[in-house]
Amino acid sequence: MLTCRKLKLKGIMPPKDFNCKQCGGCCLRLGFEIQITENDICRWEKQGREDILDRIDIYFFKSLVVGDAWFHPRTTKEVDRCPWLKRPQNKKYICTIQNTKPEACKEFPKSKGHAEEYNCPGFKKSH
């Protein structure tokens, strides 16, 4: 069992004029560059989310407990897309761990430039 410090999850607001289109693009493109933070790990431990913890590779970095995502829980091999991304009946993409997703996911995009870098349409006006 990991030992956790009590770290408060910071409130993260979406950038002004941003409106997620649920196109799934960020999750499909960034899913495997997600750095799991100590906050994430502590939160999932408290929530009893072994299903999530089983899918990350946890290690120490600069005296912090961090992790890489996402791995198959049995084979421990890296999977080829985020296991939490679903597209019910070919509609908009949804994150099935939306309420407890990694901080890196909550923080995307950090700015308009960050969105453009990854072809995120969230700043474009809806028609």
Ligand code: SF4
């Ligand atoms: S790429 Fe942008 S608009 Fe599309 S799901 Fe991600 S955050 Fe939302």
Ligand code: SF4
């Ligand atoms: S955890 Fe959720 S928000 Fe993050 S990449 Fe997967 S589906 Fe997207």
